[in-house]
Amino acid sequence: MNVYFCGSIRGGRDDVDVYRRIVHALQTYGTVLTEHVSSSVLSDTGEAGTPSGDRGIHDRDVQWLRESEVVVAEVTQPSLGVGYELGRAVDMKKKILCLFRPSSGRSENIQVNKAEMPYAYITSCSQLCPP
Numbered sequence: 001m002n003v004y005f006c007g008s009i010r011g012g013r014d015d016v017d018v019y020r021r022i023v024h025a026l027q028t029y030g031t032v033l034t035e036h037v038s039s040s041v042l043s044d045t046g047e048a049g050t051p052s053g054d055r056g057i058h059d060r061d062v063q064w065l066r067e068s069e070v071v072v073a074e075v076t077q078p079s080l081g082v083g084y085e086l087g088r089a090v091d092m093k094k095k096i097l098c099l100f101r102p103s104s105g106r107s108e109n110i111q112v113n114k115a116e117m118p119y120a121y122i123t124s125c126s127q128l129c130p131p
């Protein structure tokens with residue numbers, strides 16, 4: 001099973017450790033096509049050196065979305081790119097799960113039709129992937 005994981009890159013990398021733990025958990029279910037999102041090496045400049053540029057990143061990611069059975073998004077850190085990916089995924093009628101950490105003190109930042117995009121609330125990371 002292919003999984004598309006969404007997490008903030010240019011929106012800010014504060015939650016990269018959470019992304020890494022989520023991706024590790026998801027990898028027990030299938031192939032995470034967007035493993036790079038959870039890399040601590042990737043900064044908020046994104047995959048800046050990619051020869052094909054932003055357009056190449058976009059086209060690759062949209063293709064990976066098409067190839068994925070499920071989409072899992074960590075949405076606590078607001079990100080334009082994650083919002084865009086979720087909109088495309090809804091249009092493609094993908095199964096989507098949004099993860100949000102109320103402990104962050106942030107408010108949920110995307111409008112949700114819960115039938116299309118169920119939310120799961122993570123109260124601590126260990127709830128998702130025990131240490």
Ligand SMILES: O=c1[nH]c(=O)n([C@H]2C[C@H](O)[C@@H](COP(=O)(O)O)O2)cc1CO
Binds near residue numbers: 006057081082
């Ligand atoms: O270099 C990148 N590579 C990449 O795969 N993305 C995708 C995957 C992430 O789920 C999402 C993050 O968007 P943003 O960079 O606006 O926070 O966009 C985003 C960037 C940078 O915009």
